[in-house]
Amino acid sequence: MLKKSFTLSLIAILLTPFISFADEGMWLPLLLGKQEADMQKNGMKISAKDIYDVNNASLKDAVMLFAGGCTGEFVSNEGLLLTNHHCGYGYIVRHSSVERDYLTNGFWALNKQEELPCDGLSITLLVYMEDVTGKVLKGVTNSMTEKERNEIIEKNSKEVISEATKDNHYKAEIAPFYYGNQYFLYVNEVFTDVRLVGAPPSNIGKFGGDTDNWMWPRHTGDFSMFRVYASKDNKPAKYSKDNIPFAPKKFLKINLSGAKEGDFTFVFGYPGSTTQFLTSFAVDDVQNFDDPTRIKLREKRLDIYNKAIKQGPAQRLRYANTIASIANGWKKWIGEVRGLKRLNTIEKKKDFENNFNSWCQVIEERKENYGGLISSFEKEYSLRKKLNMDVLYLREAVLASDLMKNARNIYGLLDRIEKGKISDKEEIDLFSEKLLSRMQNYFSNDYTNHKEVDKAIFVDLMTTFYNDYSKENIQSSVFGNSEEIGKNPEKYFEKVYETSFLSNEKKTNKYLKKFNVKKIKKDPAIELFALLWENIEIKQLPALGQIEENLDSLYRIYVRGIMEKESSKQFYPDANLTLRVAYGKIEPYYPKDAVKYLTHTTIEGIMEKENPEIYDYVVEKKLKDLYKRKDYGRYKNEKGELPIAFIASNHTTSGNSGSPVLDANGNLIGINFDRNWEGTMSDIDYDKSQCRNISLDIRYCLFIIDKFAGASNLINEMTILE
Ligand code: ARG
Ligand code: GLU
Numbered sequence: 001m002l003k004k005s006f007t008l009s010l011i012a013i014l015l016t017p018f019i020s021f022a023d024e025g026m027w028l029p030l031l032l033g034k035q036e037a038d039m040q041k042n043g044m045k046i047s048a049k050d051i052y053d054v055n056n057a058s059l060k061d062a063v064m065l066f067a068g069g070c071t072g073e074f075v076s077n078e079g080l081l082l083t084n085h086h087c088g089y090g091y092i093v094r095h096s097s098v099e100r101d102y103l104t105n106g107f108w109a110l111n112k113q114e115e116l117p118c119d120g121l122s123i124t125l126l127v128y129m130e131d132v133t134g135k136v137l138k139g140v141t142n143s144m145t146e147k148e149r150n151e152i153i154e155k156n157s158k159e160v161i162s163e164a165t166k167d168n169h170y171k172a173e174i175a176p177f178y179y180g181n182q183y184f185l186y187v188n189e190v191f192t193d194v195r196l197v198g199a200p201p202s203n204i205g206k207f208g209g210d211t212d213n214w215m216w217p218r219h220t221g222d223f224s225m226f227r228v229y230a231s232k233d234n235k236p237a238k239y240s241k242d243n244i245p246f247a248p249k250k251f252l253k254i255n256l257s258g259a260k261e262g263d264f265t266f267v268f269g270y271p272g273s274t275t276q277f278l279t280s281f282a283v284d285d286v287q288n289f290d291d292p293t294r295i296k297l298r299e300k301r302l303d304i305y306n307k308a309i310k311q312g313p314a315q316r317l318r319y320a321n322t323i324a325s326i327a328n329g330w331k332k333w334i335g336e337v338r339g340l341k342r343l344n345t346i347e348k349k350k351d352f353e354n355n356f357n358s359w360c361q362v363i364e365e366r367k368e369n370y371g372g373l374i375s376s377f378e379k380e381y382s383l384r385k386k387l388n389m390d391v392l393y394l395r396e397a398v399l400a401s402d403l404m405k406n407a408r409n410i411y412g413l414l415d416r417i418e419k420g421k422i423s424d425k426e427e428i429d430l431f432s433e434k435l436l437s438r439m440q441n442y443f444s445n446d447y448t449n450h451k452e453v454d455k456a457i458f459v460d461l462m463t464t465f466y467n468d469y470s471k472e473n474i475q476s477s478v479f480g481n482s483e484e485i486g487k488n489p490e491k492y493f494e495k496v497y498e499t500s501f502l503s504n505e506k507k508t509n510k511y512l513k514k515f516n517v518k519k520i521k522k523d524p525a526i527e528l529f530a531l532l533w534e535n536i537e538i539k540q541l542p543a544l545g546q547i548e549e550n551l552d553s554l555y556r557i558y559v560r561g562i563m564e565k566e567s568s569k570q571f572y573p574d575a576n577l578t579l580r581v582a583y584g585k586i587e588p589y590y591p592k593d594a595v596k597y598l599t600h601t602t603i604e605g606i607m608e609k610e611n612p613e614i615y616d617y618v619v620e621k622k623l624k625d626l627y628k629r630k631d632y633g634r635y636k637n638e639k640g641e642l643p644i645a646f647i648a649s650n651h652t653t654s655g656n657s658g659s660p661v662l663d664a665n666g667n668l669i670g671i672n673f674d675r676n677w678e679g680t681m682s683d684i685d686y687d688k689s690q691c692r693n694i695s696l697d698i699r700y701c702l703f704i705i706d707k708f709a710g711a712s713n714l715i716n717e718m719t720i721l722e
Pocket of ligand 1: 214323328
């Protein structure tokens, strides 16, 4: 197996018609000067300063963090922005109802008055960034304890931040890089009046659904549009009817001629998290424990929700978002495990660690600085294993049901009362009223149908937790020797569900109106939650936190050592939800023996996948008509086809969703929305023969806005280069 894939990637490299370059890496825009020559050698026609410049408008002024976890980009001077459909998803759902189902049918504001305010949505624009390592580490010495070190860093950071935000409306933060070997200050503008402008129907924006998710070839029109509003002086302001469209310093021009295989591209956005320096022990945990457990637990939940949505449109609307997010991680981890196995990452890391250890032995000073690291890692990871599993089960199994989530909310109040944090009757009433209104809201949303679903989740996941894990790992302290549960756990959990007041509207009203601590504590669901929470979260979490902290400081030293050992290599810091540039080119790949995946998909693929029986593969008549007439307007490629998506070797990760994909001139050619399944291990181990990012072709995006939706008002705002 291994040998085969080895030869395969070799063939792939040999067959690739262009010489590969720095595909791996997510570079800091401020330091892009170091990459400039390589980028230009590979086709880039602009300069690093065109991408990031503090003094002049540059591309960075068009790129934003969207909703705290995605990327977006301005495409007009009136604050119009593009991001993914799956990034706007939650807001589209929130504006949807069975009667006005924007999620299913799409939404297009034909003028600004029709745009929909999105409470809670914010976008962040970077004003400037700065290396503040010296300031942050001022006074830190090698002989300090971690605690002392952290205290100084915190104090220094506060000073730097308050300096940066004095007399202005900016928000600032400091992010550590290379596990705290370097620090950067980020000074941002945060806008909170952001309105929904457009979204294609689900059968375009999510075409292929979770079946196609993480896969190439892809045909998803994964985009949505929003507009940022500002005060009259173009500054961030809370929502107000009087706000005006924000005028960004820069917006992206759109290149309609697209890009072809071999062309240079770069992705500019906010990758969330990567861990290239993980040790073999950590990768072993991910590959053999964490991922398989999470996969198994999520499969159970997905089975139940997927059955539920078949019951009707109301159920689909209710569970669509939940399913999408559970399935997304589930599928990614499956790909990650496969990729790590295929790359033999654990063995590779072991070799690397042995090598590192030998390198340490050569000089006394190295031995002193780095000599014991690998064995310390081993020790910490072995301590971490069980604690980590406990917490993972708590999150993925115990807290899977609404019953337990509701129990957690009520437990929160109980706990505060018991600890004497609130004793005032009025205050208790105020909190319990809030809880009651939340619960009433919960019951009012078709609880009769939901109850069956939630109960199934609770019973199934708790039974799995009990049988597969807690019996051996935490049983005695948590469930005691309860005979009842031992005999028939399913029946036991069913009874908990049915007898808890939390599954009964009337009883909930009664219990929460008169918040009787003793009575509430005796509720079987609350009692169960409290036991698990106290045994896992309260007892284990601090210990786990301590281990994570120890690991962080080991990694800080380890990474410093690695950089010293390989001093000629260009390193990039792991992703940490700060703005980065990844560059590569439009490039095919060879997923398996004798199979080559080409770089672009076209509308032909949508028609091939069409299946009116399957929700995710329905193609609307309107789109089919345009297809039949080949009515693609100016959005077709040179062969007269309508391009849909393309792949490139830009190193991306979650958070890069919605990121602009730019051509050699810095013009927009696509919107990043996914990675290929064969490449999802790239967060840990990047393989340039297999890892590709997947982008929506901007021509399909504009085609949908223009020809399909007829929203020419939006097209007219953009600057389109043909
Ligand atoms: N895999 C993509 C990402 O990680 C898209 C997820 C949304 N789509 C879905 N079918 N669940 O965000
Ligand atoms: N879809 C992902 C996101 O939401 C991007 C895919 C990836 O992980 O690369 O950020």
